[in-house]
Amino acid sequence: MFLLSFLRVIKFSLQDLARNVWLSIITVVIIVLALLSVNILLMVKVLGSAAFNAVKEKVDVSLYLKSDAAEGQIMALKDKVSQLDSVREVAYISQQMAMDSFTAKHKDNPEILQALAELGNNPLSPSLVIKPKDIGNYDDLLVSLNKLDDQIIESRNFDDHKAMLDKINNITSKASEVGLIISAFFVLITILVVYNTVRVAIYTHKREIGIMKLVGASTWFIRAPYLISGIVYSLLGVALMIIILYPFLSFLQPYLAKFFYGFDINILAYYKHNFFMIFGLEFLAVTLVNFLASLVAVGKYSKV
Amino acid sequence: MTIKNIMIKLENISKIYSPDIKALYKVNLHIKPGEFVSIVGQSGTGKTTLVKLLIGEEKPSQGKIVVGGWDITDIGQAEIPVLRRQIGVVFQDFKLLHRKTLFENVCFALQVCGEPPSKINSIVPQVLKIVGLENKMNRYPLEVSGGEQQRAVIARALVHRPKILLADEPTGNLDSINAEEIIEILQKINKFGTTIVLVTHNRDVVNKLRKRVITIDNGQIVGDQAVGKYIL
Numbered sequence: 001m002f003l004l005s006f007l008r009v010i011k012f013s014l015q016d017l018a019r020n021v022w023l024s025i026i027t028v029v030i031i032v033l034a035l036l037s038v039n040i041l042l043m044v045k046v047l048g049s050a051a052f053n054a055v056k057e058k059v060d061v062s063l064y065l066k067s068d069a070a071e072g073q074i075m076a077l078k079d080k081v082s083q084l085d086s087v088r089e090v091a092y093i094s095q096q097m098a099m100d101s102f103t104a105k106h107k108d109n110p111e112i113l114q115a116l117a118e119l120g121n122n123p124l125s126p127s128l129v130i131k132p133k134d135i136g137n138y139d140d141l142l143v144s145l146n147k148l149d150d151q152i153i154e155s156r157n158f159d160d161h162k163a164m165l166d167k168i169n170n171i172t173s174k175a176s177e178v179g180l181i182i183s184a185f186f187v188l189i190t191i192l193v194v195y196n197t198v199r200v201a202i203y204t205h206k207r208e209i210g211i212m213k214l215v216g217a218s219t220w221f222i223r224a225p226y227l228i229s230g231i232v233y234s235l236l237g238v239a240l241m242i243i244i245l246y247p248f249l250s251f252l253q254p255y256l257a258k259f260f261y262g263f264d265i266n267i268l269a270y271y272k273h274n275f276f277m278i279f280g281l282e283f284l285a286v287t288l289v290n291f292l293a294s295l296v297a298v299g300k301y302s303k304v
Numbered sequence: 305m306t307i308k309n310i311m312i313k314l315e316n317i318s319k320i321y322s323p324d325i326k327a328l329y330k331v332n333l334h335i336k337p338g339e340f341v342s343i344v345g346q347s348g349t350g351k352t353t354l355v356k357l358l359i360g361e362e363k364p365s366q367g368k369i370v371v372g373g374w375d376i377t378d379i380g381q382a383e384i385p386v387l388r389r390q391i392g393v394v395f396q397d398f399k400l401l402h403r404k405t406l407f408e409n410v411c412f413a414l415q416v417c418g419e420p421p422s423k424i425n426s427i428v429p430q431v432l433k434i435v436g437l438e439n440k441m442n443r444y445p446l447e448v449s450g451g452e453q454q455r456a457v458i459a460r461a462l463v464h465r466p467k468i469l470l471a472d473e474p475t476g477n478l479d480s481i482n483a484e485e486i487i488e489i490l491q492k493i494n495k496f497g498t499t500i501v502l503v504t505h506n507r508d509v510v511n512k513l514r515k516r517v518i519t520i521d522n523g524q525i526v527g528d529q530a531v532g533k534y535i536l
Contacts, residue, residue: 005418019403211399214359215460216388217416219381 005221013225016205017232023201024233030197031237032244034190035282039245041186042278045179046270047256052172054263056135059165061158063128063145067095069152077150078128086141088133098124125154138165191289198233198293202226202301209301223298230290238283245271310370311337311468311499312358317367319353319523327353329523331367337467340491340500342510344534345520351503354520355472358501359391360384372467389417392461392469392498396476398453400445406456407432407441413460431459435489451482458489468499475506483509507534 017024063081065074074092082090093101099122106112116123132141142158202209205226212222249268256267271278312335319328328350335341345351356362357369360379368377376387400409407428414424432441435455445453454474461469471490475483487502487509494500504510510517510533517532518525527535 002418004420008415008418207399208401211401212412212416213384214388214393214399215413215416216385216464218385221416221418 006224009221009224010228013228013232016225017229020201020204023204024229027197027201027233028236028240031194031233031286032240034193035237035241035286036244037186038190038282039241039278041183043267045183046267047260047265048175048179050265051260051263052168052175054260054265055168056172059132059135059138059168061130061132061141061145062093063130063148063153064125064155065127065152066154067122067125069126073150073152074126074128077148077152080148080150081128081130081145084141084144086133086137086144087130089131091129091131093127093129095122095124095126098122098127135165135169194286194289195293198230198290199297201229202294202297206301209298213302219302222302223294226294226298227291230294231287234283234286234290237286238279241282242279309336311335311339311372312501313368313370314354314357315368315370317357317364317369319350319357319362320365326523328357328364331520331523331525333518333525333528335499335501337499338494338497340494340502340513340515342502342504342513342515342517342532343520344503344505344510344517346505349520350523351505351520352472353523355393355470355501355503358468358470359393360387385417389464390466390468392458392464392466394454394457394461394469394471394474396473398445398450398457398477400453400456400460402445405442405444406437406448406452406459409445409456410441410460410463413463417464427463428459431462432456434462434492435459449482450478451485454478454482454486455489458486458493462493462498466498468501469493470501470503472503473505474502475504475509480508487513510534 063077065077078090078092081087102124103113103116130141130145132138145156145158148156209222246268249271253266253268256265312333314331314333317328317331317333318326320326331350331354343351343354353362357364358371360376360383363379364377368375370376371387372390374387376383379387400406401412404412410428410432411424414427429438429441432438435458437452437455437459440448440452445456448456454477458469458471458474469490474486474490478486483506490500490502491513502509502513514531517527517529517534519527519532519535
């Protein structure tokens, strides 16, 4: 008997979706729009956070060394710096490497190249490029570097770096706070929109719910078709979202790659890598809101 | 009167919405199995409240209600469907599903209760025949007259083979010919042994029936005649 009732519930639910096809379409479209806003928000968050991380990744400190410093002394200093707790990586840039990099960077500027040629020798200093272990402990790194006592160190003025890093950290933290508030606001609006859409959809069945109750249908039998409809709406909504989102991301990615040139940012890869988590959670969340709205609305209209 | 001889028993029933609004007040009533009882009274006297109490839609503020030996005074939500399968209800506004045919509307009452298709296919045509709708069962409610819609509602109420049929103003939306036909069907069902409780303020219908008449005024029973007339 339970199986028979269960099959009937599914039949009634699908029959209802088909007989109220416009209402079903509108409900699914609203779910898709709600999911679209959530996904746009997610994309902005992912891109923002990836951009900030990429910028942080590029932050390093250069310790400029005297031009006549012997290779052995430089290597000894490099080892010493590498052993500092706050240091992740140290790269040695020799005079020649600095020169190569400089000429490559200014290859389109003949005036600079000519001025360099007129000097007759390499005016650039060798350096150690130091990457911090944690950008948040940047101050510790600077204190440690300032404490280094080695005659081959030519310059160690880090003030500009500190100001820039403070700015980046400040922007990151504010962006994170604002992002959290906007996300919460968007999610709340999305939940309310989906919740009310489902309630309106069930409101149109107010009469039917009352009749079911009057002819002796159990509460389970009245509620179940709407819960199944909720699952179907959520499935259709998420499936449509996937169908819309992937071509959009494929279209968007080349522009993003161009915009964030030099940074490893790939939103399409992010979505592919997190497919089940993103869309699984979206499905669960929409289904949950659907269930909640169904339970409240059906409960309200079945009080006869 | 023994319990076996009572189908509906109301003991000191009051339904008080607020100190100023007493829909029913200290009502005592006994209805025997197989009786045909008309409950009459003007609008707002508590007739519909009485129906709501009998189908578990409302709970009494005081008193005790027993239907078919079952004390439903404090009936739980889970038990209400069971009660409603034992009491057929017919309303003035029909309450049919417009997107289903008359046949489907009647089937629906059995489907929601989990009855197997074989039973549904055997009972539904029988009850539709009793109410004279065997040739119109595939029509939608809006394609038939008000009287025919009401007959479909009676058929739907009958499919559970209820012990009691409550008809709340079943002729309220019908012309006199259709009203007469509906009353004839109710009498026919009563002859099969079903207890009929007809709530109405249609004077002609009550006077022609020549059955028991209970008169309610201001939430209280003011008259109970074995072969009565509409006296208000």
